[in-house]
Amino acid sequence: MMRSVLSVILACVASIAGAADVNTAIIRVEYPQLAPISRFEEKTADLAFAGADLATQDNQTTGQFLGHNFKTIHVAAEPADVVSAAAELRAEGIEIIVVSARADELLAIADAAQDALILNAGAADTALRGAECRANVLHLTPSDAMRADAVAQFSVWKKWTRWFLVRGSNPADIQLAEEYKRAAKKFGVNVVEEREILDTGGSRRADTGHVLVQKQIPVLVQNPKRHDVVIAADASDVFAPYLPFHLWDPRPVLGSAGLRPVSFNPATESWGGTQFQTRFEKLSGRYVTEADYDAWLALRAVGEAVVRTGSADPSDLRTFMLSDDFELAAFKGQPVTFRKWNGQMRQPILLYDGRINASVSPQEGFLHPVSPLDTLGADEPETDCKAFGE
Amino acid sequence: MRLLVLFFTFLLASVAHADRIFVSNERSNTVTVIDGSTWEVLTEFPAGLRPRGITVSPDGSKLYVCASDDNLVRVFDTSSYEELFTLPSGPDPELFVLEPNGRRLYIANEDDNLVTVVDTQTKEVLAEVPVGVEPEGMAISPNARIVVNTSETTNMAHFIDTETNTIKYNMLVDQRPRYAEYTSDGTRLFVTAEIGGTVSVFDIDGDGAPTEVGKISFQVAGVQPEWLQPVGAKVTSDGQWLFVALGPSNRVAVVDAKTLEVEKYILVGERVWQLAFTPGEEYLLTTNGNTNDITVIDVASQEAVRSIPVGQQPWGVIVAPGIN
Numbered sequence: 167m168m169r170s171v172l173s174v175i176l177a178c179v180a181s182i183a184g185a186a187d188v189n190t191a192i193i194r195v196e197y198p199q200l201a202p203i204s205r206f207e208e209k210t211a212d213l214a215f216a217g218a219d220l221a222t223q224d225n226q227t228t229g230q231f232l233g234h235n236f237k238t239i240h241v242a243a244e245p246a247d248v249v250s251a252a253a254e255l256r257a258e259g260i261e262i263i264v265v266s267a268r269a270d271e272l273l274a275i276a277d278a279a280q281d282a283l284i285l286n287a288g289a290a291d292t293a294l295r296g297a298e299c300r301a302n303v304l305h306l307t308p309s310d311a312m313r314a315d316a317v318a319q320f321s322v323w324k325k326w327t328r329w330f331l332v333r334g335s336n337p338a339d340i341q342l343a344e345e346y347k348r349a350a351k352k353f354g355v356n357v358v359e360e361r362e363i364l365d366t367g368g369s370r371r372a373d374t375g376h377v378l379v380q381k382q383i384p385v386l387v388q389n390p391k392r393h394d395v396v397i398a399a400d401a402s403d404v405f406a407p408y409l410p411f412h413l414w415d416p417r418p419v420l421g422s423a424g425l426r427p428v429s430f431n432p433a434t435e436s437w438g439g440t441q442f443q444t445r446f447e448k449l450s451g452r453y454v455t456e457a458d459y460d461a462w463l464a465l466r467a468v469g470e471a472v473v474r475t476g477s478a479d480p481s482d483l484r485t486f487m488l489s490d491d492f493e494l495a496a497f498k499g500q501p502v503t504f505r506k507w508n509g510q511m512r513q514p515i516l517l518y519d520g521r522i523n524a525s526v527s528p529q530e531g532f533l534h535p536v537s538p539l540d541t542l543g544a545d546e547p548e549t550d551c552k553a554f555g556e
Numbered sequence: 557m558r559l560l561v562l563f564f565t566f567l568l569a570s571v572a573h574a575d576r577i578f579v580s581n582e583r584s585n586t587v588t589v590i591d592g593s594t595w596e597v598l599t600e601f602p603a604g605l606r607p608r609g610i611t612v613s614p615d616g617s618k619l620y621v622c623a624s625d626d627n628l629v630r631v632f633d634t635s636s637y638e639e640l641f642t643l644p645s646g647p648d649p650e651l652f653v654l655e656p657n658g659r660r661l662y663i664a665n666e667d668d669n670l671v672t673v674v675d676t677q678t679k680e681v682l683a684e685v686p687v688g689v690e691p692e693g694m695a696i697s698p699n700a701r702i703v704v705n706t707s708e709t710t711n712m713a714h715f716i717d718t719e720t721n722t723i724k725y726n727m728l729v730d731q732r733p734r735y736a737e738y739t740s741d742g743t744r745l746f747v748t749a750e751i752g753g754t755v756s757v758f759d760i761d762g763d764g765a766p767t768e769v770g771k772i773s774f775q776v777a778g779v780q781p782e783w784l785q786p787v788g789a790k791v792t793s794d795g796q797w798l799f800v801a802l803g804p805s806n807r808v809a810v811v812d813a814k815t816l817e818v819e820k821y822i823l824v825g826e827r828v829w830q831l832a833f834t835p836g837e838e839y840l841l842t843t844n845g846n847t848n849d850i851t852v853i854d855v856a857s858q859e860a861v862r863s864i865p866v867g868q869q870p871w872g873v874i875v876a877p878g879i880n
Contacts, residue, residue, distance in 0.1 A: 224689045227669055228710035231688065231726040438708060438732070441690050444648070444667050466709075473711075473728065495709065495731040495751040499804075500782035538780065 185233030186478035188225070190468065191260045192218040192287075192461055193241045193251055193275065195267035203407050214266035214287065215240045216450035217458025218465055223449065225469030234472055238264075238465065245271055249278045256282060261480045264464045266457055269294055276300045283480035285468070287460035292345060295508045296544060299551035304487060304509040306429075306463045307456075310342060312543035313427035314349035316515035316527035317397070317420050319541070322353045323529040326394035330417070331360040332387060332409065338401035339365075346397050346421065358391040365404045383412035390415065398422040420517075425524055427515045430459035430497075433522055437499040463496055463511070467504075470494050488554075499526070505540070508551040512539040575834055575878040576634060578619055579843060579850055580607040581867025587621060588866040589637065592834055592875060595852065600867055601637045604630045609651040609694075610872040613676075614658045619876065620676075622649040622663070629663065629674070634876040644681050646672035651735075651872075653694040653703065660718075662703045664691040671705050671714075673721060683721035687714045693747065695736035702764040706733035706747055713747045713756075715766060727766055729756040734786065735830075739813065740793040746772075746813075748786035748800060755786050755800060757816060770816045772800075779805050788830035792837055792855070799840055799853075801828040808842055808851075810858050822860050824851035829870070835877040843870035 194214050202208060210216075218238050225236040239260070243251040248267070252275045255263060263279065265272050266288040276284045277300070284303045286294065292311040294303070308316075321327065329350060333343035343360065350357050363386050383405065387396075396413060398421040400406035406423035418424060432443060432453035446454045446462075471483040471492060486492055488509070493501035502513045517525040532541040540546075575592025580603065587603040587610070590596065604623025611620050612634060619632040622645065629643040629652070645652075646665040649672075653662050660682065663672045671691055673683040688710025695704040702724070703716040713736060715725040730752020737746045738760070745758040745766060754773050758766035774784040785803035791813050792798075798811040804827050810820040825844025832841050833855070840853040849863045850870060 224709055227689045228707075228712070231710070231712065231714075231723070438690065441666055441708075448667075470711075493731055493752065495711075499751075501731055501751050501753075538782070 186235075186472055186476060188229075188234060188236045188262070188468065188472050188478045189258075189260050190218075190222070190236070190238045190262040190264065190465060191241055191255045192238060192264040192266060192465075193243055193248065193255075195245055195248060195265075195271045196242055197245060197268070203403055210452060212450060213455060214457040214461045216446070216452075217287075217454065217461035218264055220446050220449050220458075221462040221465030221469065224445075224466060225472070228469065228473055232473060232476075234478075236465075236469060236472075248274050251275075252279045252282075255279075262468055262478075262483070264461050265289075266461060269298070272303070273298065273300070276303045281480070283468075283484055285464035287464045288457060291341075292544070295510045296550035299508050299553050301553040302484075304464075304467075304484070304504060304511070306467070306511050307460045308427075308429050308513060308515055309510060309543050310345045311348070312510075313515055314342075314345040314421075315352065315542045316427040316517065317346070317425070318349035318353040318355055319527045319529040319532055320425070320517055320525050321355060321395060321420065323531070326418070327355050328393045329355055329357045329395060329397045330387075330390045330393035331357050331397045331399060333360065333362055333399035334402050334404050335362050335364045336402045336404075339399055339404075342401045342422070343399035346399055357397075358393050361387060361390070363387075363400075363405045365402060379408050380412060383408050384414050387412075388414040393417060395420055396424075398424065425517050425519050427527070428518045429456050429463075429513070429516070430454060431456070431516060431518045431523070433518065434497065434516060436523075437497050438495075439497045442497045463494075463502075466496070467492075467494055467511070500539075503537075505546070507546045507549050507554050508544070509554060510543065512537060512542075514539065515542060573635075573878045576876045577832075577834075577841060577850075578610055578612070578634070578874050578876065579866045579870045580610040580621055580872040581848075581869060582606055582608055582845070582871040583869035584867035586867045587619070587632070587637075588870070590850075590864055590866075592878065595862060595864055597864065597866070599637065601632075603632070604628070608871045609649065609663075610874045611652065611654050612874050612876045613654065614656065616876040619874070620652065620654065620661065622652055624648050624650055624666075629661065631676075641679065643674050643676065643679055644672075645674065646670055646681070646684065650692055651694050653696045655696060655700050655718075656698065657700070662694055662696065662705075662716075664694050664705055666690050666692060669707070671703070671716065685716055685721050685723065687716075687723070688712050693733060693735040695738050695745070697738055697760070697764060698740060698742040702760075704736040704738075704745060704747075706736050708732045708734065708750075711749070711752075713745075713758075713766070715764065717764075724764070725766055727756070727758065727768065730754045730771075735789050737789045737791055737798075739791050739795040741795060744791075744795065744813070746789055746791065746798060748789050750785045750787055750803065753781060753784050753786065755789065755798075755811075772798075772811055772816050772818065774800075774802060774809055774818060774821075776805060776807065776821055779807075787828070788842075790831045790833055790840065792833075797855070799831055801831050801842055803827055803829065806844075808840070808853065820858055822853055822858060824853070824860055825849050825863060830872045832873040832875055834875050841873045841875070843873050845869045845871065
């Protein structure tokens with residue numbers, strides 16, 4: 167009798183000890199930038215925030231059964247203000263921060279809030295997972311290396327092994343082109359020619375811009391060596407969307423235009439995706455973007471770790487998220503997990519043509535001793551990341 | 557004379573009635589009807605938008621279909637295939653479970669995090685029970701005291717008290733729980749987790765309280781573990797064999813429901829989704845969403861014996877027992 171009473175009490179205590187208040191924030195950095203080439207890609211006021219809100223709503227629905235409370239506050243900050251924004255959040259006791267920003271601002275926040283758990287939901291720079299990795303940063307956004315590998319695998323599967331690489335002239339474009347060259351080497355693809363399209367700051371979307379585009383682009387890409395596909399490396403969003411129908415030789419385009427490697431898109435309906443889309447559209451009144459999905463994934467990973475550990479302590483959560491016990495359903499057909507050696511989330515990459523997913527990488531036949539997902543991006547033996555010593 | 561023959565033919569047809577198999581075709585918005593003795597397709601009739609969950613009344617006279625995109629349950633006559641009436645279901649009904657006496661229908665509303673309880677006679681909504689995110693799997697204990705709902709993003713099985721329509725117990729399971737299935741004596745419950753790749757096994761005590769006693773995992777040589785995704789499940793009434801549909805691996809696992817050992821994998825059509833036994837449990841039927849057919853498995857020999865083409869993207873299957 168006594169024993170069963172005791173076990174009942176213990177059961178209650180265990181469930182109370184498991185109740186957690188989980189206060190999180192999302193910092194979105196506002197960059198001065200030109201309008202996108204396509205007005206379909208104009209930034210909405212709730213970009214990334216809506217994804218974070220959906221995750222918090224999902225977490226709260228689950229948390230109610232366990233006594234957890236999830237809250238997320240939104241911070242929109244100028245690039246120069248990110249350190250003070252992070253400090254304010256730390257002063258409010260917030261130790262879990264999603265960052266929707268570029269690499270420099272992400273690192274500034276991570277270094278200013280080293281005791282906080284930082285979730286990268288926006289910066290794809292491969293170096294952030296390598297030489298520039300930080301122990302307190304986990305990456306939800308797939309790296310450029312993962313994306314380039316996803317394209318290369320598909321291209322090899324199709325036997326399109328001769329690439330004509332067309333890149334922009336800005337440092338980010340050159341870096342992205344390097345990713346494609348590395349991926350080509352990794353999967354046995356031949357880059358037959360590389361050409362630069364100079365960013366002259368010209369007319370992009372003016373009234374008659376298309377007239378100019380139609381005359382200029384073919385000339386810039388005329389008489390290339392014999393190739394199967396064109397790979398566009400245009401991180402600056404200057405020319406790539408024009409390539410598919412303005413090439414000299416008609417060829418499929420992949421990379422920054424044509425078939426694009428993305429973390430998610432509003433067309434995905436497989437693997438329960440329809441339910442995610444319906445929930446997101448009901449909440450935000452618009453279609454989901456990668457920024458929203460990445461923020462959703464960040465806070466869902468946190469929510470899952472809280473539910474499984476009963477803790478809201480960032481260090482406990484980080485330990486659990488990097489352990490073998492963590493896995494998450496992310497509407498991509500298989501569980502997503504974190505790489506222990508650099509904090510990058512392993513995940514399938516969708517190859518999206520703007521209307522449908524034409525394919526999903528990793529492709530069949532690319533094998534790996536741990537997980538086929540580790541054929542995308544830097545693998546453990548080749549990582550430069552030193553902050554994740556086990 | 558001719559009339560007389562016709563008359564007798566009619567009489568025979570209406571009296572000696574074989575089992576009828578009903579398959580909901582998610583994409584063609586229809587239900588396919590198959591003769592359970594000849595395996596012939598009798599007809600395919602419109603069943604509303606995106607039909608998924610499908611069941612029959614205990615007397616076999618009514619067919620209930622979740623018309624997910626119509627946001628209601630359509631009820632058809634199992635002989636004439638005519639629509640009799642509709643039931644309110646709450647938004648996006650996916651799966652449901654009918655009380656053994658046929659009175660109350662418990663419906664999972666995938667988009668609204670609710671289980672809706674509907675009276676099939678008065679056609680009224682009796683209660684809405686808030687559950688986790690993306691409720692899907694539904695099961696009812698044989699004594700009708702507990703309804704189990706699985707929520708796919710919350711990753712829980714919620715045990716709902718059918719007297720009070722409130723949640724009595726919550727159990728965490730693996731990622732994306734799809735389906736729940738009680739043994740016929742109500743002492744054991746199986747919950748499949750599609751993305752987790754497992755089946756959680758609970759023993760159920762006299763009060764309906766669950767205790768996790770094990771977890772079943774699957775492996776097939778030459779098949780990536782990611783493709784072994786448990787979805788639908790059925791257990792034989794003697795509690796001996798559990799069949800688990802493994803989605804995109806195109807296989808049904810045969811599990812010893814007592815030892816929890818996987819004994820066999822049966823190759824079926826592509827993207828195998830839900831399962832149903834024929835009334836005497838001689839056969840198990842599987843819906844194969846990507847090959848647009850159903851596979852018939854001989855339960856005793858645990859072999860696939862035939863496949864039957866149905867509509868587009870078959871989702872659910874149920875059998876109305878025949879009249880002999």
